[in-house]
Amino acid sequence: xxxxxxxCRSYNNTEVLKNVTLSFEPGTLTAVLGRNxxxxxxxxxxxNAILLPQRGYVRVDRLDTxxxxxxxxxxxxxxxxxxxxxxxxxxSIVEDDTAFAPENLGLDTDExxxxxxxxxxxxxxxxxxxKPISALSGGQKQLTAVAGILAxxxxxxxxxxGTSMLDPESRKRVxxxxxxxxxxxxxxxIWITHYMEEAIAADRVIIIDRGAxxxxxxxxxxxxxxxxxxxxxxxxxxxxxxxxxxxKEGFDIPLALTAEDCAKEIHQLAQRLTEEKR
Amino acid sequence: MLRDITIGRYVPGNSALHRLDxxxxxxxxxxxxxxxxxxxxxxxMSAAGAAAAAAALISKIPVSYxxxxxxxxxxxxxxxxxxxxxxxxxxxxxxxxAVHITYEGVSAAALLALRFIFFVLGTSLLTxxxxxxxxxxxxARLLRPLKAVKLPADDIAMIISITLRFIPSFADExxxxxxxxxxxxxxxxxxxxxxxxxxxxxxxxxxxxxxxRRADELSLAMDARCYGKGVRNPRKKFFFGRTDAxxxxxxxxxxxxxxIIEFFN
Ligand SMILES: Nc1ncnc2c1ncn2[C@@H]1O[C@H](COP(=O)(O)OP(=O)(O)OP(=O)(O)O)[C@@H](O)[C@H]1O
Ligand SMILES: [Mg+2]
Numbered sequence: 001x002x003x004x005x006x007x008c009r010s011y012n013n014t015e016v017l018k019n020v021t022l023s024f025e026p027g028t029l030t031a032v033l034g035r036n037x038x039x040x041x042x043x044x045x046x047x048n049a050i051l052l053p054q055r056g057y058v059r060v061d062r063l064d065t066x067x068x069x070x071x072x073x074x075x076x077x078x079x080x081x082x083x084x085x086x087x088x089x090x091x092s093i094v095e096d097d098t099a100f101a102p103e104n105l106g107l108d109t110d111e112x113x114x115x116x117x118x119x120x121x122x123x124x125x126x127x128x129x130x131k132p133i134s135a136l137s138g139g140q141k142q143l144t145a146v147a148g149i150l151a152x153x154x155x156x157x158x159x160x161x162g163t164s165m166l167d168p169e170s171r172k173r174v175x176x177x178x179x180x181x182x183x184x185x186x187x188x189x190i191w192i193t194h195y196m197e198e199a200i201a202a203d204r205v206i207i208i209d210r211g212a213x214x215x216x217x218x219x220x221x222x223x224x225x226x227x228x229x230x231x232x233x234x235x236x237x238x239x240x241x242x243x244x245x246x247x248k249e250g251f252d253i254p255l256a257l258t259a260e261d262c263a264k265e266i267h268q269l270a271q272r273l274t275e276e277k278r
Numbered sequence: 279m280l281r282d283i284t285i286g287r288y289v290p291g292n293s294a295l296h297r298l299d300x301x302x303x304x305x306x307x308x309x310x311x312x313x314x315x316x317x318x319x320x321x322x323m324s325a326a327g328a329a330a331a332a333a334a335l336i337s338k339i340p341v342s343y344x345x346x347x348x349x350x351x352x353x354x355x356x357x358x359x360x361x362x363x364x365x366x367x368x369x370x371x372x373x374x375x376a377v378h379i380t381y382e383g384v385s386a387a388a389l390l391a392l393r394f395i396f397f398v399l400g401t402s403l404l405t406x407x408x409x410x411x412x413x414x415x416x417x418a419r420l421l422r423p424l425k426a427v428k429l430p431a432d433d434i435a436m437i438i439s440i441t442l443r444f445i446p447s448f449a450d451e452x453x454x455x456x457x458x459x460x461x462x463x464x465x466x467x468x469x470x471x472x473x474x475x476x477x478x479x480x481x482x483x484x485x486x487x488x489x490x491r492r493a494d495e496l497s498l499a500m501d502a503r504c505y506g507k508g509v510r511n512p513r514k515k516f517f518f519g520r521t522d523a524x525x526x527x528x529x530x531x532x533x534x535x536x537x538i539i540e541f542f543n
Contacts, residue, residue, distance in 0.1 A: 048502060050498065050501060050502065072504050072507040075501070075502060075503075075504050076504055079502065079503075080499075080502040082495060082498065082499055082502075084492075084495055086492070087492045087495040087496045087499065088495070088496070088499040090411060090496075090499070090500055090503065090505070091409060091410065091411040092288050092290075092409050092410055092411070093290065093409060096409060096411055096513075099513045100411065100500075100503055100505075101503040101504055102513075103510045103511055103512055103513055104503060104504040104505050104506070104507050104510055105504055105507060106507065106508050106509055106510065106511045107511060108511070109511065109513060109515070112511070112513045113513065116513070132288075132290055145499075148503060149502075149503070152503070152504065
């Protein structure tokens with residue numbers, strides 16, 4: 001479990017994180033939403049000990065990030081995938097890059113080879129293992145970054161806007177991979193984004209604004225508080241906005257978050273209405 | 279044009295040169311550079327040229343690709359050649375008023391240009407045939423004795439290899455920005471020297487911003503993957519094999535040969 005308690009951080013007298021208390025469980029996908037500059041990346045970087053708390057504490061599986069001797073244990077447990085596919089590769093060939101973290105950990109050569117194989121398989125890019133990274137698409141580069149993290153066998157993975165520079169198709173491929181990692185390997189995923197569409201697949205949604213936690217719950221619960229969403233500078237996905245309008249107009253329809261659900265609900269509503277007329 | 283720069287780029291392959299231990303290649307490139315810088319006659323310089331050509335052929339990297347890598351350097355080479363051409367005194371070959379070209383000037387300029395070209399070729403061949411991470415690990419191993427005097431050998435190795443790697447990124451980025459500026463009407467290719475320099479300024483600033491940002495992102499990504507935890511254990515073992523032995527032998531013979539030529543000159 002990741003426990004964050006009373007975490008504060010300021011830069012030049014501006015508070016970027018204000019007394020944040022949160023916890024993350026393994027095997028769940030938590031989406032962290034917030035507008036630009038709300039403090040998402042700052043929060044994330046505290047979790048893998050890139051930044052240290054100015055006040056409060058962060059503990060990963062009971063290991064305190066402020067303890068110097070634990071930094072690498074913590075980074076091994078909490079992997080992080082960054083936004084830019086172009087600047088994360090440490091090596092030039094896919095499998096060499098996957099080996100980078102286990103090599104840094106000083107593992108035995110046999111263990112490194114084993115980990116590279118499983119990581120490439122789990123990320124679904126075995127067929128690319130000999131390819132130069134510069135020849136890959138953006139989505140494939142991000143999956144390479146995922147494999148590079150998986151080779152550490154982490155309990156948690158943080159994606160700091162890991163799909164925001166990808167086209168919709170690659171975005172979906174990375175998202176599918178992440179959901180599979182959660183279900184099959186039980187990895188706790190922290191998915192940072194400012195696209196609400198991406199939060200629909202999450203088990204839990206957290207909204208952060210101006211360095212404070214504004215909401216924390218299931219996607220359905222959090223998204224139905226439209227005032228709070230607008231207040232935090234976010235925008236509901238189009239299907240949800242359509243449902244909200246219908247609800248406001250007095251129609252009896254639940255809040256559907258995906259286009260499919262929305263279509264289904266509207267279809268049922270239409271059927272009910274025609275039946276009532278008869 | 280900038281995109282053609284070959285120093286710092288890696289071309290995957292399986293040639294004898296690719297398979298050499300990175301330490302052998304690092305030392306080889308170092309020795310070769312030192313040799314080229316100390317060559318002072320055309321005979322020894324042509325021997326150095328032949329060695330570079332042989333290495334290029336063995337690497338199986340297209341010769342046109344390697345030659346193209348020199349193109350971005352042509353203005354620099356021309357500049358140094360011109361300075362040498364007009365500034366060295368000696369037997370006068372041609373003169374116009376106060377300006378004169380001497381026999382010594384021509385030969386010094388030609389030697390300097392060749393020296394520079396072979397130096398770049400040698401360094402390019404090292405990075406073209408060695409994956410960056412192997413370069414870093416090899417360098418770290420070579421520098422390990424420095425740890426005895428408390429120098430951060432691993433960090434020095436990482437800095438050198440990242441510098442090499444960022445040369446092509448820098449070039450690509452410069453080209454990308456220049457294209458973007460051209461699309462907005464900037465003109466880099468014409469006008470007086472001053473207006474050309476002025477037109478470069480709007481490229482330089484975004485270039486530095488973007489390269490610093492990328493360096494920052496890369497270092498974060500490396501931190502996140504436990505870089506710096508301790509002694510790395512490279513997956514591909516370094517192995518000083520028969521090819522390395524032959525290569526070293528050839529290098530020694532080459533240096534001896536150059537020394538003899540230099541001695542009799
Ligand atoms: N090193 C720093 N020095 C000064 N201010 C900083 C630093 N890092 C972040 N900030 C400030 O902290 C605030 C939060 O930044 P952060 O990067 O955490 O936001 P974010 O939610 O990740 O935004 P984005 O969606 O743009 O990635 C911003 O106002 C930013 O300007
Ligand atoms: Mg951010």
